[in-house]
Amino acid sequence: MKKDLLSTEDFEPPSPTVGLGESKVAKNSECPPQVKTQKKNANVISIQKISSVPRFRTGPRSLAFRKGFFPEVSLAEWNNWHWQLKHRIRDMESLSKLLLLSEDERLALSRESHPLPVAITPYYASLLDKENPAQPVRRTVVPVTDEYFTSPGEAEDPLGEEHDSPVPGLVHRYPDRVLFLVTDFCSTYCRYCTRSRIVGGGKGSPVNAAQWEKAIAYIERTPAVRDVLFSGGDPLTLSDEVLEWLISRVRNIRHVELLRIGTKVPVVLPQRITPALVRMLKKYHPIWMSIHFTHPDELTPETNQACERLADGGIPLGSQTVLLSGVNDDVETMKKLVHGLLKIRVKPYYLYQCDPILGSSHFRTPVEKGLEIIRGLRGFTTGYAVPHYVIDAPGGGGKIPLLPEYFIGRSGDDLLLRNYEGKVFSYPEPARRDGTERSAEAIGQEAGAAP
Numbered sequence: 001m002k003k004d005l006l007s008t009e010d011f012e013p014p015s016p017t018v019g020l021g022e023s024k025v026a027k028n029s030e031c032p033p034q035v036k037t038q039k040k041n042a043n044v045i046s047i048q049k050i051s052s053v054p055r056f057r058t059g060p061r062s063l064a065f066r067k068g069f070f071p072e073v074s075l076a077e078w079n080n081w082h083w084q085l086k087h088r089i090r091d092m093e094s095l096s097k098l099l100l101l102s103e104d105e106r107l108a109l110s111r112e113s114h115p116l117p118v119a120i121t122p123y124y125a126s127l128l129d130k131e132n133p134a135q136p137v138r139r140t141v142v143p144v145t146d147e148y149f150t151s152p153g154e155a156e157d158p159l160g161e162e163h164d165s166p167v168p169g170l171v172h173r174y175p176d177r178v179l180f181l182v183t184d185f186c187s188t189y190c191r192y193c194t195r196s197r198i199v200g201g202g203k204g205s206p207v208n209a210a211q212w213e214k215a216i217a218y219i220e221r222t223p224a225v226r227d228v229l230f231s232g233g234d235p236l237t238l239s240d241e242v243l244e245w246l247i248s249r250v251r252n253i254r255h256v257e258l259l260r261i262g263t264k265v266p267v268v269l270p271q272r273i274t275p276a277l278v279r280m281l282k283k284y285h286p287i288w289m290s291i292h293f294t295h296p297d298e299l300t301p302e303t304n305q306a307c308e309r310l311a312d313g314g315i316p317l318g319s320q321t322v323l324l325s326g327v328n329d330d331v332e333t334m335k336k337l338v339h340g341l342l343k344i345r346v347k348p349y350y351l352y353q354c355d356p357i358l359g360s361s362h363f364r365t366p367v368e369k370g371l372e373i374i375r376g377l378r379g380f381t382t383g384y385a386v387p388h389y390v391i392d393a394p395g396g397g398g399k400i401p402l403l404p405e406y407f408i409g410r411s412g413d414d415l416l417l418r419n420y421e422g423k424v425f426s427y428p429e430p431a432r433r434d435g436t437e438r439s440a441e442a443i444g445q446e447a448g449a450a451p
């Protein structure tokens with residue numbers, strides 16, 4: 001019973017350094033500062049009203065994995081996000097104790113340098129199939145040698161973010177919003193990451209407090225910015241204290257109306273979504289959150305609970321999913337994912353065509369795959385479950401939505417539209433009061449935008 005009660009994570013010792021960068025964490029990999037402080041604060045736990053301390057539910061899969069591979073680790077430690085961060089799996093030796101590595105995975109892991117570091121939280125490792133290297137979620141985090149082959153059209157920074165950065169760590173591409181890259185650190189590295197050039201101590205300039213100040217100063221002097229998206233790296237790997245400092249600084253800027261956080265933490269490190277974190281975030285509403293889901297195997301009791309806490313904290317949740325070959329590029333998998341997401345109060349928001357980063361060809365699908373998925377969802381399930389399928393235009397063109405052809409032409413004054421079953425219907429256009437006609441392009445856009 002006592003063990004269970006200590007399976008809590010409501011304590012957030014201050015640490016201004018953790019999450020500043022992979023290199024920093026690597027230096028501190030022995031014990032991140034928060035963990036050290038947490039041990040020091042052990043008494044704090046004992047003076048809490050135990051009955052009021054919430055517990056974190058642990059799913060059967062991660063329970064069995066913990067017993068099998070970390071038998072000496074208590075449930076309290078397992079559900080402590082600092083423990084999870086400290087024990088990330090980062091090399092072939094550790095990974096080979098958990099998985100039967102294929103020859104190709106071994107070859108990739110044994111390379112001296114990777115385009116992106118390897119890191120997998122023990123929790124996320126519990127979702128990987130021990131024997132099957134083709135298992136979708138395993139493919140997203142375990143490197144293979146295909147990562148080292150570059151195809152035509154691929155680039156380090158395919159979206160041209162550096163070009164749209166008025167100050168380091170801030171991308172101002174669209175008129176009213178900016179992307180604030182607050183850290184280069186992630187708890188788990190996705191092998192197809194668009195920002196592999198900067199995350200995990202990549203080639204970009206390391207994120208530091210001086211850079212944050214410059215970014216905040218830019219937002220302060222740019223009244224057109226009404227929406228700030230915190231991203232990285234993963235902002236939720238920062239300590240509560242650092243994150244609150246950043247959020248409150250931006251929230252205090254009069255013309256900033258909306259704060260958003262882009263994160264994969266609820267999926268790879270759900271233990272991080274503590275009541276204390278949610279209480280802090282609630283102070284700065286409106287805050288919206290985009291969560292990076294990839295596959296239905298990620299919909300576990302832990303992730304469910306993390307999303308439940310965030311949603312109960314009044315944070316609207318959307319999912320951003322990258323379309324990945326052999327991972328989620330079929331209608332049934334995607335349907336299972338979007339249905340599961342709605343059940344945990346996450347709106348499937350974007351389905352991204354995979355960006356052409358270096359070494360991504362084994363993950364990229366033809367665009368027709370994405371259209372096929374949208375065709376397989378639209379009309380066959382609730383509209384809330386259907387994400388926007390977009391390509392982030394290489395070179396900095398921004399997100400461009402793609403739709404199957406529902407508008408097929410005109411017959412006299414009528415529009416000809418194809419429904420989800422492929423049947424054609426005509427819609428009588430109202431006569432325009434000014435006697436002018438709408439262009440075919442305008443009609444197409446209106447028809448395409450229909451929910």
Ligand code: SF4
Nearest residue numbers: 186189190193233264
């Ligand atoms: S969580 Fe996001 S930023 Fe981090 S590795 Fe994955 S895709 Fe990249």
